Amino acid sequence: MRLHSRARIVPAAAAVCALAVVLAGCSGTTKNDTAEATTPGASDAKADPSAPIKKGLKIAFLPKQINNPYFTILDGSGIAAAKELGASAKEVGSSDAKASSQVSYINTLVQQRQDAILIAANDPNAVCGALKTARQQKIKIVTYDSDTGKDCRDLFLNQTSxxxxxxxxxxxxxxxxxxxxxxxxxxxxxxxxxxxxxxxxxxxxxxxxxxxxxxxxxxxxxxxxxxxxxxxxxxxxxxxxxxxxxxxxxxxxxxxxxxxxxxxxxxxxxxxxxxxxxxxxxxxxxxxxxxxxxxWDPKKLGRLGAYAAASLASGRITGAEGEKFTAGDLGEYTIGKDGEVILGPPTVFDRGNIDDFDF
Structure with missing residues (x-):
């Protein structure tokens, strides 16, 4: 049964699965050079929740495709949040939705020594080789909107279950x-x-x-x-x-x-x-x-991505289940099984409430 209000929430279902927001940060304190971990956060590093957010982090958003209104909103919000944290951030990508195009951009971002890459994967497996190479270079990987294999990234930001x-x-x-x-x-x-x-x-x-x-x-x-x-x-x-x-x-x-x-x-x-x-x-x-x-609100998902990536890159979290981090005005989030973080339930929009939203 739906809640009847001006911002109705979709009924909750039982389980949590994957969707993906990719955002990542790099720090020598969380991964060794070989980065052979097969599960998120599986390394000898320990999270330090009190560690300060590093200044000057380099964060890149790689959506399924650029010029897509949804990703324009999401990535723009994430870039703004990253700048608030003292990081430099950008969106890169192709106008098509091909995994091969994403692989090319990942390789370039590795060469640029980004601290974190946030990726909405066009294929769960095709981008993994390039992402594993990035992790070997101590670059943090966060997926958003669409996930990859669990051993290819540090966190998966799921819009909702x-x-x-x-x-x-x-x-x-x-x-x-x-x-x-x-x-x-x-x-x-x-x-x-x-x-x-x-x-x-x-x-x-x-x-x-x-x-x-x-x-x-x-x-x-x-x-x-x-x-x-x-x-x-x-x-x-x-x-x-x-x-x-x-x-x-x-x-x-x-x-x-x-x-x-x-x-x-x-x-x-x-x-x-x-x-x-x-x-x-x-x-x-x-x-x-x-x-x-x-x-869901893509602006919130973008902000969550920026905070998650900066927290990973600064050693506040490693991606292990049960770790917590604060995402600014969005509040505190807990990392779930397989490195998944859930933004929250979606909203149903109709004639009665659609003018209450601007995104």
């Missing part, structure tokens, strides 16, 4: 559809860790008796490209004439899908839900194309 995201996507659209009808998913890339994790939880949620009259007919991939996502939406609606709803758990995908539906005969007939930013989706909510969608 992956189970919570996946199950709530089905719960939200099912409520709108009266638990009946065919649905499809418009995802990002086919190998995006976070998207695939959420989709598995969506599929598992659909196995419950409450959804016996609902059917997932297709998972399509827009590759986080606006035009391809637009075309995939068109293709779904033509291929499945009985389609009643689309879930797009990607900010690029949901905006492109809303643009197509809003300008077609499907407006008001096909329900669109998923993950988007208020500024991106406001017009579609107000013109009736979309009733609701959800997301």
């Amino acid at each position: 992956s189970e919570q995201i996946g199950r709530s996507q089905i719960q939200n659209i099912a409520e709108q559809l009266g638990n009946k009808g065919e649905i499809a998913v418009l995802s990002a890339t086919s190998n995006a860790t976070n998207q695939n994790t959420w989709i598995e939880f969506m599929k598992d949620e659909l196995k419950k008796p409450a959804y016996k009259d609902m059917k997932l007919v297709k998972v399509a991939y827009g590759d986080d490209d606006d035009q391809k996502s637009f075309q995939e939406t068109q293709g779904l609606l033509k291929a499945y004439p009985n389609l009643k709803g689309i879930i797009s758990p990607t900010t690029v995908g949901i905006a492109a899908a809303a643009r197509y539906i809003g300008g077609s005969s499907y407006k008001g007939k096909v329900v669109l839900n998923g993950l988007g930013t208020p500024n991106q989706m406001r017009k579609f909510v107000k013109d009736g194309t979309v009733e609701q969608f959800s997301l």
